[in-house]
Amino acid sequence: MPTPLRPPLRLGLAGLGTVGIGVVKIVQTHADLIAARSGRPVVITAVSARDRTKNRDADLSDYAWESDPAALARREDVDVFVEVMGGHEGPARAATEAAIAAGKDVVTANKALLAHHGQALALAAESAGHVIRFEAAVAGGIPVIKALTEGLAGNAMRRVMGVMNGTCNYILTRMQSAGLPYEAVFEEARQLGYLEADPNLDVGGIDAGHKLSLLAAIAFGTRVSFDKVELQGIGSVSIDDIRLADEMGYRIKLLGVAQMTGRGLEQRMTPCLVPTSSPLGQLQGGTNMVVLEGDSVGQIVMRGPGAGEGPTASAVMGDVIDLARGLRLPTFGQPAATLAEPVAAIAAAPCRWYLRMTLQDKPGALAKIATALGEAGISIDQMRQINRDDQEDDDAVVLFVTHKATPADVAHALHSFGATGVLLGQPVAIRIEDV
Amino acid sequence: MPTPLRPPLRLGLAGLGTVGIGVVKIVQTHADLIAARSGRPVVITAVSARDRTKNRDADLSDYAWESDPAALARREDVDVFVEVMGGHEGPARAATEAAIAAGKDVVTANKALLAHHGQALALAAESAGHVIRFEAAVAGGIPVIKALTEGLAGNAMRRVMGVMNGTCNYILTRMQSAGLPYEAVFEEARQLGYLEADPNLDVGGIDAGHKLSLLAAIAFGTRVSFDKVELQGIGSVSIDDIRLADEMGYRIKLLGVAQMTGRGLEQRMTPCLVPTSSPLGQLQGGTNMVVLEGDSVGQIVMRGPGAGEGPTASAVMGDVIDLARGLRLPTFGQPAATLAEPVAAIAAAPCRWYLRMTLQDKPGALAKIATALGEAGISIDQMRQINRDDQEDDDAVVLFVTHKATPADVAHALHSFGATGVLLGQPVAIRIEDV
Numbered sequence: 001m002p003t004p005l006r007p008p009l010r011l012g013l014a015g016l017g018t019v020g021i022g023v024v025k026i027v028q029t030h031a032d033l034i035a036a037r038s039g040r041p042v043v044i045t046a047v048s049a050r051d052r053t054k055n056r057d058a059d060l061s062d063y064a065w066e067s068d069p070a071a072l073a074r075r076e077d078v079d080v081f082v083e084v085m086g087g088h089e090g091p092a093r094a095a096t097e098a099a100i101a102a103g104k105d106v107v108t109a110n111k112a113l114l115a116h117h118g119q120a121l122a123l124a125a126e127s128a129g130h131v132i133r134f135e136a137a138v139a140g141g142i143p144v145i146k147a148l149t150e151g152l153a154g155n156a157m158r159r160v161m162g163v164m165n166g167t168c169n170y171i172l173t174r175m176q177s178a179g180l181p182y183e184a185v186f187e188e189a190r191q192l193g194y195l196e197a198d199p200n201l202d203v204g205g206i207d208a209g210h211k212l213s214l215l216a217a218i219a220f221g222t223r224v225s226f227d228k229v230e231l232q233g234i235g236s237v238s239i240d241d242i243r244l245a246d247e248m249g250y251r252i253k254l255l256g257v258a259q260m261t262g263r264g265l266e267q268r269m270t271p272c273l274v275p276t277s278s279p280l281g282q283l284q285g286g287t288n289m290v291v292l293e294g295d296s297v298g299q300i301v302m303r304g305p306g307a308g309e310g311p312t313a314s315a316v317m318g319d320v321i322d323l324a325r326g327l328r329l330p331t332f333g334q335p336a337a338t339l340a341e342p343v344a345a346i347a348a349a350p351c352r353w354y355l356r357m358t359l360q361d362k363p364g365a366l367a368k369i370a371t372a373l374g375e376a377g378i379s380i381d382q383m384r385q386i387n388r389d390d391q392e393d394d395d396a397v398v399l400f401v402t403h404k405a406t407p408a409d410v411a412h413a414l415h416s417f418g419a420t421g422v423l424l425g426q427p428v429a430i431r432i433e434d435v
Numbered sequence: 436m437p438t439p440l441r442p443p444l445r446l447g448l449a450g451l452g453t454v455g456i457g458v459v460k461i462v463q464t465h466a467d468l469i470a471a472r473s474g475r476p477v478v479i480t481a482v483s484a485r486d487r488t489k490n491r492d493a494d495l496s497d498y499a500w501e502s503d504p505a506a507l508a509r510r511e512d513v514d515v516f517v518e519v520m521g522g523h524e525g526p527a528r529a530a531t532e533a534a535i536a537a538g539k540d541v542v543t544a545n546k547a548l549l550a551h552h553g554q555a556l557a558l559a560a561e562s563a564g565h566v567i568r569f570e571a572a573v574a575g576g577i578p579v580i581k582a583l584t585e586g587l588a589g590n591a592m593r594r595v596m597g598v599m600n601g602t603c604n605y606i607l608t609r610m611q612s613a614g615l616p617y618e619a620v621f622e623e624a625r626q627l628g629y630l631e632a633d634p635n636l637d638v639g640g641i642d643a644g645h646k647l648s649l650l651a652a653i654a655f656g657t658r659v660s661f662d663k664v665e666l667q668g669i670g671s672v673s674i675d676d677i678r679l680a681d682e683m684g685y686r687i688k689l690l691g692v693a694q695m696t697g698r699g700l701e702q703r704m705t706p707c708l709v710p711t712s713s714p715l716g717q718l719q720g721g722t723n724m725v726v727l728e729g730d731s732v733g734q735i736v737m738r739g740p741g742a743g744e745g746p747t748a749s750a751v752m753g754d755v756i757d758l759a760r761g762l763r764l765p766t767f768g769q770p771a772a773t774l775a776e777p778v779a780a781i782a783a784a785p786c787r788w789y790l791r792m793t794l795q796d797k798p799g800a801l802a803k804i805a806t807a808l809g810e811a812g813i814s815i816d817q818m819r820q821i822n823r824d825d826q827e828d829d830d831a832v833v834l835f836v837t838h839k840a841t842p843a844d845v846a847h848a849l850h851s852f853g854a855t856g857v858l859l860g861q862p863v864a865i866r867i868e869d870v
Contacts, residue, residue, distance in 0.1 A: 026589050026731055036656065036769045037588050135586065141732040143586025150762070151570065151578025153472050154461050154752025221471065279738065282717060296461055297576040297739065297749035303714065304735040314732035317589025327585070327762045334471045 006040035009324040012078035014069035015085035016049035022313025038324035048072040073099035088112035107319040109136035115210035115226035122336035133319035141311025142304040149333040155294025157219035159259040165208040166286030166306040168254040204233035209269040212256035228344035230268035264343030272433040350404040357427035365422035376413035379403040441475035444759040447513035449504035450520035451484035457748025473759035483507040508534035523547035542754040544571035550645035550661035557771035568754035576746025577739040584768040590729025592654035594694040600643040601721030601741040603689040639668035644704040647691035663779035665703035699778030707868040785839040792862035800857035811848035814838040
């Protein structure tokens with residue numbers, strides 16, 4: 001094998017948590033493999049982390065240490081700034097900006113940073129001829145950014161969907177399989193260390209929403225607009241709904257959907273029913289899945305680990321090896337200066353709905369609700385009255401699956417239920433996504 | 436949007452069948468999208484096909500016509516030779532060689548050509564600084580070549596698997612769902628136009644074997660060695676085996692597996708049992724699936740359409756847009772000159788087996804078979820005696836699922852069954868692949 005002709009690509013690695021140590025291990029154990037594939041060696045020259053004294057599962061003695069990640073980013077002996085610290089402000093943002101200002105390429109796993117500042121960072125990098133890559137920021141080890149940006153670049157994308165928060169999918173899957181309520185499984189997940197320090201990042205859909213906003217920017221050529229993502233977490237998903245959906249052949253997932261509609265770019269990260277038999281419905285536990293739909297290709301489904309040392313480090317190294325090979329393209333697939341300002345559409349495309357409510361056991365109660373649905377322009381596909389042992393004697397749980405209706409029509413119907421005088425408590429409405 | 440600064444990338448398109456016309460349609464309908472993503476226009480300057488007079492579903496009047504694809508490949512106004520003709524010798528090979536000799540980049544959908552001549556073509560292209568891309572040659576619209584070559588480049592690959600011939604998967608799925616024998620479904624598929632002119636390319640596993648050999652070269656850094664792929668088609672899969680496998684929770688798939696073992700590179704394209712609940716087991720009809728397993732990333736599953744105008748043209752255009760963007764890398768991910776000559780391993784890694792046989796209804800018949808298995812060193816995990824209405828009175832169909840055993844041990848056991856004097860007909864042995 002000929003000696004590589006080109007000089008090494010030198011990485012400055014900011015963050016020595018799980019992912020950072022994963023990157024160190026790949027660089028150290030696969031040096032020959034990476035050099036063969038890249039046509040040049042890839043080396044780490046300097047590292048940075050909050051605590052130098054912490055015991056870490058890797059030998060860092062060959063690397064220079066910087067206590068300030070921005071100083072690391074500016075080092076002369078760093079070609080690529082690898083940011084696996086996390087956080088969308090503070091040191092991560094400052095160091096990334098410093099790296100771009102210093103003329104470095106950036107590889108980042110930081111979805112929050114890009115969801116909030118991706119447009120500004122991409123503009124700055126591109127005006128200086130440098131690139132930002134972020135495969136590890138979305139769906140862990142699944143090379144979905146590459147598939148969407150490059151592999152499917154000949155398609156006008158129709159829809160992008162994803163289950164992209166493993167913790168939420170773990171909680172929903174476990175509720176379903178063990179028949180446990182949300183609160184109990186949430187507590188389990190907390191004790192297993194599956195939750196972020198601020199659990200709302202996971203269960204509130206924020207983390208997954210960040211990822212969706214990045215996919216949407218690439219898919220539709222629009223500026224990242226995380227503030228326009230309709231977010232609804234999984235805290236409101238009840239074990240009753242999981243059970244009833246199951247009986248009808250559905251699973252409830254925290255599903256991200258981005259699509260361009262006649263009214264603009266629709267982005268939502270909300271609980272949805274999907275058919276149990278579909279790939280999304282089959283997805284269990286912490287695994288991630290992304291579905292990419294293009295006008296020529298049809299539907300591509302990608303499934304894999306969404307987090308963890310190895311998978312996330314694999315994604316980081318995919319980006320690093322691209323740079324070592326000289327594969328360079330704009331952050332979001334086309335120059336940031338050419339991305340359109342998206343017209344944000346409140347999710348308005350009609351879809352089928354799952355509606356659950358409790359009615360008083362009065363004559364004509366069901367008829368009143370059915371009438372209210374009809375008056376809101378909503379047709380009923382299926383209706384079921386559920387009898388459960390634990391029910392109050394005079395209550396009746398009623399379930400509707402509607403034909404396609406807009407969210408506005410559903411909101412209108414739910415509002416009008418109040419006037420019927422037969423409703424107990426709040427009705428539940430969950431989208432059914434056709435997948 | 437700023438005017439693209441770079442001149443157009445000019446394609447010479449050889450082949451105006453389904454895929455070629457799909458490419459024309461994307462280039463024509465998505466010119467703006469492609470220019471925005473590529474930073475330059477992509478245009479077709481000249482085309483070639485066998486029959487100029489054929490009525491085609493596209494306007495070709497702006498393109499120069501060449502009756503000889505090699506002449507097309509050499510044209511001064513062609514930067515990239517796009518080969519979607521097919522065939523591993525004859526005009527496709529001659530034109531591709533002409534393109535490389537003339538200093539053109541090549542985008543091809545031709546798996547047979549690359550499986551037979553990929554190493555020589557890659558060497559020729561790379562020595563002249565040109566590239567050959569072939570996303571469309573493997574698994575249709577699924578961007579699996581890109582995922583494996585680039586996205587997972589930081590991994591030592593463990594195993595690559597795939598269901599990559601839609602016709603075979605259609606036949607096996609239909610046998611299972613309709614309870615029809617192979618011959619009947621084969622005839623259906625023929626009438627539906629699903630089969631190649633030489634059906635053995637499909638049902639003999641040759642087409643899928645070509646694809647597997649390309650994936651193996653990238654995954655393991657070895658020269659393409661299609662001649663070392665163990666091939667077994669689906670013609671021997673009986674409806675009985677499909678039914679019995681189903682009852683035990685398995686599906687039979689024509690599954691390609693490539694893995695590096697202690698003895699060398701194992702490549703096989705054979706019928707295998709996979710769990711019904713696995714993504715591979717769930718795959719129905721003409722859809723393709725590829726499973727990529729790396730030491731860091733774990734398991735990535737990609738699923739999508741494996742053929743057809745839109746999906747295959749999408750893959751071709753992904754490669755074209757890569758070239759328009761200036762993304763260039765060696766054909767098999769590392770220079771062809773550095774690819775190792777693989778030591779071909781006859782598939783020898785132990786696995787579990789499904790064994791079916793018919794025994795004479797003699798006292799001790801089963802014990803004799805069980806003894807023969809034990810003497811061959813094969814442990815039995817499950818055993819079932821099947822009673823069917825259509826059976827001869829004195830026959831007994833017996834089914835074994837073994838613990839892990841090598842193919843050699845199984846061959847030895849099957850051979851020794853003969854000496855027991857209780858066997859009727861030939862026993863059936865099918866691998867169970869752990870997925």
